[in-house]
Amino acid sequence: MDSFDIAVIGGGPGGYTAAEKAARLGKRVVLFEERELGGTCLNRGCIPTKALLRSAEAYHKARKSSDLGVSVRGVELDTRAMHERKSQVVETLRDGVASLMLRNGVTVVPERAMIVAPHLIKTSEQEFEAENIxxxxxxxxAIPPIEGIRLSGVYTSDDLLSNDAPSFSSIVIVGGGVIGLEFASMYSAFGIDVSIVEAADRILPTFDKEVSQRMGTALKKRGVEINVRCRVTSFAGEPGAIQVAFEDKKGNPQCLKADGILVAVGRTPSTRGLFEEGAEPHLERGALVVDELGQTSIPNIYAIGDVRYHGIQLAHVAAAQAENVVSVILGMKPEIDEHLVPGCVYTFPEIAQVGMTEIQAKESGIEVVRAKALASANGKCLIEGVDVGMAKVVAEKETGKILGAQLVCPHATDMIAELALAIRNNLTVADLVSAIHPHPTVSEMIRDAAAQLL
Incomplete structure (x- = not known):
């Protein structure tokens, strides 16, 4: 039986980050991954979605290029080439992960793993011993229990990111969260009719309310229909003529028909078949319950990423938790603040936020001030053809310490790290303003918002 210091089950951003760090620090590590290295994020999530969004952006800009004084005729969408490019990006990054494991001496086992005892893991043919897991x-x-949910023509994000994904002239998206809005942005940029059906009273219900409002305005300008406070009751039909029945906010029955329906109502922790019966630690709703160190109810078994109960399902959170859990196992102090998490949505324009919203700060008993700068007054935004957006900064009234920020603008996902760093280091609005921001840039919106609070 092979014996290791640390066994990692799952080769996504959390898993391969943990394996690389532990191996780099001298531990003998085995990594189990039954599908492709890189996990959901690299193969069926973050990366392929953004690759397709880049194609959507290029197609939309080409069609609208006359606004810039450039005449382009005969713009066509080559879906096969688009998916081939997406696959090339994925393959390049996947090869990079494999190379990273090889360079650091991580043993990669491309099989499904089951934990049968606190220190024992088995695959279909072998058993492995590990001090920590x-x-x-x-x-x-997530597949909600709705009549007709398994019909052909009702898809998940996994289905629509595959190379043989169907083409649509119209689509209904059930779910107005991050995944739903990214697909809505992509399909609407391709000129496809898009309707969103959301159960909450607004899209992006976990984001700042004004962010939701401004994103709703941007989507509607692109022709996206948004229905909120709706309860989906059933699906019926077939691909090309599939329909969703729902009750609207007044309780009246409604129906939308489209070529396809995307169900994007969240994700479910993947623990099915992970533990032999009787060997599992404490789970809630299929997710692993952990303490502040990432430790489950079995002391040598840890959990990171989406599989955690009440976890934040983001790739960069999983990677941060991986860094910290490996530090804990090795007797080192965790260095990454897991509570300060930037949230990003890759829509048109992009969305990013970090720290507290104004409402959250007030609910915590903090007296706050806030200010915003608008995209319509920013030179770079107008140059890029964006006039719907903002940068909002929330600060403590007495000290000026930055508590949170929300961005709706081009390059928001690249800019949010500046604000995360500011919050992490207890910087004030004066500190932000004292740093020269180049002109013309979208980042000037951050300084302009902060300057209003001096």
Whole structure:
């Protein structure tokens, strides 16, 4: 039987980060991944979605290029080439992960793993012993118990990111969260009719309310229909003529028909078949319950990423938790603040936020001030053809310490790290303003918002 210091189950951003760090620090590490290295994020999530969004952006800009004084005729969408490019990006990054494991001496086992005892893991043919185990098995698309949910023509995000994904002239997206809005942005940029059906009273219900409002305005300008406070009751039909029945906010029955329906109502922790019966630690709703150190109810078994109960399902959170859990196992102090998490949505324009919203700060008993700068007054935004957006900064009234920020603008996902660093280091609005921001840039909106609070 092979013996290791640390066994990692799951080869996504959390799993391969944990394996690389532990091996780099001298531990003998084995990584189990039954599918492709890189996990959901690299193969069926973050990366392929953004690759397709880049194609959507290029197609939309080409069609609208006359606004810039450039005449382009005969713009066509080559879906096969688009998916080939997406696959090339994925393959390049996947090869990079494999190379990273090889360089650091991580043993990669491309099989499904089951934990049968606190220190024992088995695959179909072998058993492995490990002093510590890190579970990083991620999540799968949630499938709500709705009549007709298994019909052909009703898809998950996994289905629509495959190379043989169907083409649509119209689509209904059930779910107005991050995944739903990214697909809505992509399909609307391709000129496809898009309707969103959301159960909450607004899209992006976990984001700042004004962010939701401004994103709603941007989507509607692109022709996206948004229905909120709706309860989906059933699906019926077939591909090309599939329909969703729902009750609207007044309780009246409604129906939308489209070529396809995307169900994007969240993700479910992936723990099915992970533990032999009787060997599992404490789980809630299929997710692993952990303490502040990432430790489950079995002391040598840890969990990171989407598989955690009440976890934040983001790739960069999984990677941060991986860094910290490995530090804990090795007797080192965790260095990354897991509570300060930037949230990003890759829509048109992009969305990013970090720290507290104004409402959250007030609910915590903090007296706050806030200010915003608008995209319509920013030179770079107008140059890029964006006039719907903002940068909002929330600060403590007495000290000026930055508590949170929300961005709706081009390059928001690249800019948010500046604000995360400011919050992490207890910087004030004066500190932000004292740093020269180049002109013309979208980042000037951050300084302009902060300057209003001096």
């Amino acid at each position: 890190i579970v990083a098995t991620g999540s799968v698309p």
